[in-house]
Amino acid sequence: xxxxxxxxxxxxxxxxxxxxxxxxxxxxxxxxxxxxxxxxxxxxxxxxxxxxxxxxxxxxxxxxxxxxxxxxxxxxxxxxxxxxxxxxxxxxxxxxxxxxxxxxxxxxxxxxxxxxxxxxxxxxxxxxxxxxxxxxxxxxxxxxxxxxxxxxxxxxxxxxxxxxxxxxxxxxxxxxxxxxxxxxxxxxxxxxxxxxxxxxxxxxxxxxxxxxxxxxxxxxxxxxxxxxxxxxxxxxxx
Amino acid sequence: xxxxxxxxxxxxxxxxxxxxxxxxxxxxxxxxxxxxxxxxxxxxxxxxxxxxxxxxxxxxxxxxxxxxxxxxxxxxxxxxxxxxxxxxxxxxxxxxxxxxxxxxxxxxxxxxxxxxxxxxxxxxxxxxxxxxxxxxxxxxxxxxxxxxxxxxxxxxxxxxxxxxxxxxxxxxxxxxxxxxxxxxxxxxxxxxxx
Numbered sequence: 001x002x003x004x005x006x007x008x009x010x011x012x013x014x015x016x017x018x019x020x021x022x023x024x025x026x027x028x029x030x031x032x033x034x035x036x037x038x039x040x041x042x043x044x045x046x047x048x049x050x051x052x053x054x055x056x057x058x059x060x061x062x063x064x065x066x067x068x069x070x071x072x073x074x075x076x077x078x079x080x081x082x083x084x085x086x087x088x089x090x091x092x093x094x095x096x097x098x099x100x101x102x103x104x105x106x107x108x109x110x111x112x113x114x115x116x117x118x119x120x121x122x123x124x125x126x127x128x129x130x131x132x133x134x135x136x137x138x139x140x141x142x143x144x145x146x147x148x149x150x151x152x153x154x155x156x157x158x159x160x161x162x163x164x165x166x167x168x169x170x171x172x173x174x175x176x177x178x179x180x181x182x183x184x185x186x187x188x189x190x191x192x193x194x195x196x197x198x199x200x201x202x203x204x205x206x207x208x209x210x211x212x213x214x215x216x217x218x219x220x221x222x223x224x225x226x227x228x229x230x231x232x233x234x235x236x237x238x
Numbered sequence: 239x240x241x242x243x244x245x246x247x248x249x250x251x252x253x254x255x256x257x258x259x260x261x262x263x264x265x266x267x268x269x270x271x272x273x274x275x276x277x278x279x280x281x282x283x284x285x286x287x288x289x290x291x292x293x294x295x296x297x298x299x300x301x302x303x304x305x306x307x308x309x310x311x312x313x314x315x316x317x318x319x320x321x322x323x324x325x326x327x328x329x330x331x332x333x334x335x336x337x338x339x340x341x342x343x344x345x346x347x348x349x350x351x352x353x354x355x356x357x358x359x360x361x362x363x364x365x366x367x368x369x370x371x372x373x374x375x376x377x378x379x380x381x382x383x384x385x386x387x388x389x390x391x392x393x394x395x396x397x398x399x400x401x402x403x404x405x406x407x408x409x410x411x412x413x414x415x416x417x418x419x420x421x422x423x424x425x426x427x428x429x430x431x432x
Contacts, residue, residue, distance in 0.1 A: 006301040022315040029319050031354050036326035039413055044329065126411065 044121075049078050052117040053088035056080035060090060067213040075213045078183030086111050092121070093210035096201040100124035102135075103205065107210040108201075114175045118207065123199075130199030137190070137203065139170040171204075176211045242364050245384025248374030254347045255378035256426040261347040264420030266415040267380060268338045274396050277331045278338060281320050283369065286348050288416075290315045290368035293356040309352045310343070317342045347375060378422075385418050386410065 060078035104122035184186020192200035356364040390409030
């Protein structure tokens with residue numbers, strides 16, 4: 001069989017048929033994967049909530065409500081309850097001050113206002129630098145290879161001196177009412193990620209936003225104490 | 239044509255990355271780790287094989303003057319299918335590859351094989367060609383990813399070989415991709431000509 005001639009009607013017909021078939025098959029696949037994609041997204045959210053708040057037995061996603069944030073965003077708040085008692089809230093917060101774009105995190109805050117844990121959901125920071133935020137602000141554990149190698153041979157070989165930074169890198173367990181969520185370069189108490197101060201600022205900004213949002217709604221939590229100095233803190237970000 | 243030769247040409251003789259220098263955008267972009275390189279390579283292989291099959295099947299019905307737009311629509315459809323399926327069933331890999339999945343559409347390797355091979359050869363040869371080229375592409379991406387991961391963060395396939403602090407960060411970033419690709423290309427071509 002020879003090639004179809006490149007006449008106008010042939011070309012138009014061919015393109016119409018090809019795009020029709022392509023469109024139909026894409027629509028079909030979309031219908032097939034629509035459900036699993038939604039499930040995968042929800043699972044990711046559930047996992048993040050589970051990580052950042054203590055054990056709960058309700059469905060935080062169902063009780064989710066929104067709080068308006070400072071820049072016109074709305075922060076999603078997922079209350080976690082065990083036997084009907086508040087054990088903490090997971091707040092999905094975002095900062096637009098990242099090095100590569102927005103930084104989206106999930107922060108868990110306990111009823112007493114301290115940070116329980118966090119999870120980075122989305123970011124576009126530099127690989128190897130800003131990406132360290134996923135573990136950097138958690139308490140040093142064995143998973144944290146990035147902070148200190150603890151290997152004296154390598155330290156000797158590359159002439160690296162272990163230096164005490166004085167501040168803390170972990171935000172877990174701190175109460176933002178008492179500890180300022182600023183990197184040490186800006187006069188705060190948190191040590192920034194080495195060579196990624198901007199990413200660190202964005203991260204802390206997102207945490208601060210979540211905490212502020214939480215505090216504005218503190219009245220709705222029975223055991224939350226009133227710490228309403230949050231509004232004056234917001235000026236630090238400018 | 240000798241099908242074995244047709245298959246293996248993608249790995250060494252006509253390797254898409256090291257010899258033909260096709261598809262440089264994903265090659266440089268996603269190879270910050272070996273796993274990402276492999277994932278991207280396999281996704282591209284799937285698209286390449288599928289588009290080669292369809293192009294080989296419909297090559298006689300497509301008028302000469304509209305063949306490129308037709309091929310692009312076919313390729314883009316398969317890329318979108320890969321994107322949706324990956325998002326549904328492999329969300330972790332989808333997140334790591336992110337933007338580069340839609341960019342498979344403009345990978346000159348895929349269009350190049352459709353135009354240069356599948357539109358002129360039989361269905362069987364086209365499948366073998368797509369498979370060989372795709373796997374050769376995957377091999378090259380995995381090699382590049384492994385080198386960059388090892389030098390940049392002290393790991394291979396996520397296995398730590400030495401502390402990350404002593405890695406050369408530049409290899410995780412874009413300049414390191416160019417440096418590593420340059421040396422690997424030089425090395426492969428030296429071996430190829432020997």
